[in-house]
Amino acid sequence: MVVSFCVLSILFSIKKKLLIEIQSTKKFRNEENIKKFRNEENIKKFRNEENIKIKSVNVYFYIRFF
Known part of the structure; x- marks a missing residue:
């Protein structure tokens, strides 16, 4: 009985x-x-911000040349 109790514990x-x-x-x-x-999420946010910057620069040059 004592041995089984010890084993269980x-x-x-x-x-x-x-x-x-x-x-x-x-x-x-x-x-x-x-x-x-x-x-x-930070990488996605950074890429999104970079894409927005690139698009805005492209639009600026497009408007500038035409």
């Missing part, structure tokens, strides 16, 4: 440690995904 403690590790890994992956998404 050890298994429970191992399970608890594994759950904590899994949760921390999920949290880390989630943070990495958020950083990646924000970086992609």
